[in-house]
Amino acid sequence: MAATVRTRYAPSPTGYIHIGNLRSALYEYLIARVHQGKFVLRIEDTDQERLVEGAVEVIYRTLALCGMHHDEGPDVGGPYAPYVQSERLHTYRPYAELLVKKGHAYYCFCTKERLDGLRAESDTKNLAFQYDRHCLSLSQGEIDSRLTAGDPHVIRQKMPKEGTTTFHDSVYGDITVENAGLEDQILLKSDSFPTYNFANVVDDHLMDITHVVRGSEYLSSAPKYNLLYEAFGWEVPTYVHLPLIVKPDGSKISKRKGDATFEDLLRDGFLVGAVLNCIALLGWSPDTNQEIFSLSDLEKIFSIDRISKSPSAFDMAKLRWFNAEYIRALSPEAFHQMALPWLKGAVKPGLPLEPISRILQPRIEVLSDIPGKIGFLSQLEDYSLDIYVHKKMKTTLENSLVNLSAALPVLESLTEWTVQCIHDSLMALVTDCGIKNGQILWPIRTALSGWEVTPGGAMEIADILGKNESLRRIRIGIDRLSAAIGQ
Numbered sequence: 001m002a003a004t005v006r007t008r009y010a011p012s013p014t015g016y017i018h019i020g021n022l023r024s025a026l027y028e029y030l031i032a033r034v035h036q037g038k039f040v041l042r043i044e045d046t047d048q049e050r051l052v053e054g055a056v057e058v059i060y061r062t063l064a065l066c067g068m069h070h071d072e073g074p075d076v077g078g079p080y081a082p083y084v085q086s087e088r089l090h091t092y093r094p095y096a097e098l099l100v101k102k103g104h105a106y107y108c109f110c111t112k113e114r115l116d117g118l119r120a121e122s123d124t125k126n127l128a129f130q131y132d133r134h135c136l137s138l139s140q141g142e143i144d145s146r147l148t149a150g151d152p153h154v155i156r157q158k159m160p161k162e163g164t165t166t167f168h169d170s171v172y173g174d175i176t177v178e179n180a181g182l183e184d185q186i187l188l189k190s191d192s193f194p195t196y197n198f199a200n201v202v203d204d205h206l207m208d209i210t211h212v213v214r215g216s217e218y219l220s221s222a223p224k225y226n227l228l229y230e231a232f233g234w235e236v237p238t239y240v241h242l243p244l245i246v247k248p249d250g251s252k253i254s255k256r257k258g259d260a261t262f263e264d265l266l267r268d269g270f271l272v273g274a275v276l277n278c279i280a281l282l283g284w285s286p287d288t289n290q291e292i293f294s295l296s297d298l299e300k301i302f303s304i305d306r307i308s309k310s311p312s313a314f315d316m317a318k319l320r321w322f323n324a325e326y327i328r329a330l331s332p333e334a335f336h337q338m339a340l341p342w343l344k345g346a347v348k349p350g351l352p353l354e355p356i357s358r359i360l361q362p363r364i365e366v367l368s369d370i371p372g373k374i375g376f377l378s379q380l381e382d383y384s385l386d387i388y389v390h391k392k393m394k395t396t397l398e399n400s401l402v403n404l405s406a407a408l409p410v411l412e413s414l415t416e417w418t419v420q421c422i423h424d425s426l427m428a429l430v431t432d433c434g435i436k437n438g439q440i441l442w443p444i445r446t447a448l449s450g451w452e453v454t455p456g457g458a459m460e461i462a463d464i465l466g467k468n469e470s471l472r473r474i475r476i477g478i479d480r481l482s483a484a485i486g487q
Helices: 019-034 055-066 089-101 112-124 140-148 196-206 216-232 262-267 272-280 295-301 316-329 332-344 353-363 367-373 397-412 419-433 437-449 458-465 467-485
Strands: 006-009 038-041 105-108 154-157 164-169 173-178 186-188 211-215 238-242
Touching: 006 019, 006 211, 019 038, 019 055, 019 211, 019 238, 019 272, 019 295, 055 262, 055 272, 089 105, 089 154, 089 186, 089 196, 089 216, 105 140, 154 216, 164 216, 164 238, 173 216, 186 196, 196 216, 211 216, 216 238, 262 272, 272 295, 272 316, 316 353, 332 353, 332 367, 353 367, 353 458, 397 419, 397 437, 397 467, 419 437, 419 458, 437 458, 437 467, 458 467
Parallel strands: 006 038, 211 238
Antiparallel strands: 105 154, 154 186, 164 173
16 A cells, blocks of 8 residues: 555536535545645546536536645646546456456346346345346356357456455444345446446555545445455555434435535535535534634644544534634625625615625625625615614604704714714714713614614614715604604
8 A cells, every 4th residue: 555645536527516525525635634645536437327517627616616636636637647437448347357357256248128127026025136146157158159249248246145244444443244235246337337336446446545535325335345455455445434414303415405515505605614614523523622624724633533423414504603703704805805796786886885895794694695684775665663662772753753853963964974973973962962872873773774683883874875865864764753753
C-alpha cells in the first residue's frame, strides 16, 4: 500500500449532489488533508443509463465552491490517469479474466429471459434472488466455443458458499457475514462495462487508494470487496463507513421526496461555509464544545476516531442557525455583495441598497429571507391600526396620534435627512414632551412600515425611505388614526 494517505471522491454523474454525497466528499478530503495526503477525484460513469448531461460540471463546480481542491482528477490530470471509468474500459476485462483463470470467477451466458424467470420464481417464494450458478457447470469446451462464437456473456464472481467473511471498518469495527448469503455478483457486463463493485476495487488498487469512505448503506457490499482483494492478493484499504443521514423524524433524506441538494441550498440563500460546517458535524464531533469551523480549521483537527455509528439528523433549523452565524461574521461589504441579487429583485428603483443591507445583516438567517423582510419599503399596504397599540411601549391609538402629530413638524423642518439628524430631533422631542422613547418611535415605525416587526427601527427606516416618502406615510398614519378616533 502507498505510504502516502490517498483518498478518492468517486461520484456518479447523475445530475446533482445530495447531502450524504457531499459529506462523503468532505470527509475524504479532510482525511487526506489532515494526513498531508492526496485527494483524488474519479468519475464513475459505468452505469451509462443513469448519466445526466452536464453532471460532471456540477461535480467540478461543487468541489470548487467548497474549496475542496482535488490533487488528481480528470480536469487536472495526475500519474494514475485516466480518472474517468468509461475511459478505462481496457483495464477491467484483463482483471476479470484473471479471476476466471484463478477460479474466483466464471463466464455466464444466461439470457435476460432466463434470469427474469429466476427472479419471478424467487418473488413467488418470497425469497431473496440469488443466481443459481447454472453456467458454473459448463465445460471448458462449451465455454470456449461460445466465446469464439461471440455469444453475449457476463463474468460473475464465484463466491464461497461455506464459512464466513470478516472485514474491519474504522467506524463499525469487525463485521462478519455468512458466505451463504453472498450472491455471485456480476463483475463485467455483456457490454464490457464493469459493474460499480468491480471497477471500484480495481481502480482503488491501481490508484493506490488507502482509505475508502462511503455511506453505511454499503456495509453489506464490503465482504464482496474483501473477497475480490483476497482473490487478487491485494492489500485491503482502510474502510470508513459513515452513519446514515436522516431527517429529524428519522426518515431517510431523498431528492425524490423533495429534500434539498447542495445546489438547492445555495439557490435558497445558504452560504457554502455554513452548509459545509453543518454537514461536517453530521456524524463527526470534535473533542470540544466548539461548533463553528472553517474548512481550514477542519483540515487540522478532523479524525476518523471521532466519527459516530449512530444516524445523524439533518435539521434545517440547525442549518439556518449556522447560516445566521456565518452571515453575522461577514464584513458589511461582503454581505452587501451577497445580498445584492436578492435586494435588486425586492426593492423598487431609487431606494439606497447599502443601508438596507446594514439593517438586514443582523436580522436574517438566510439570504432568501430578504424579500419577505423588506416588502414595506417598496409599498405601504393597508394595515391594522391595532399595531399602534403596544403595552410595553405604553402606546395607544390616542397617544400615537398625539405623538405622530408632534413629530411631523419636527421632521418637516429638518434640512439634513440622516439617521443621526432624525435621531437627534426625535430624542429632543421626547425630552420636551416628557415621554418614553417608545411612545414616539413605535408610532413612527408603524406609520412608516405598516408592519408589526421590521428590520431596523424608525430612524433607519426613515433614512432609507427618504424625507418625502417618510413624511407622506406619517401623514397617512395621522389621517387614519384621526378617522378612527373620531377627531
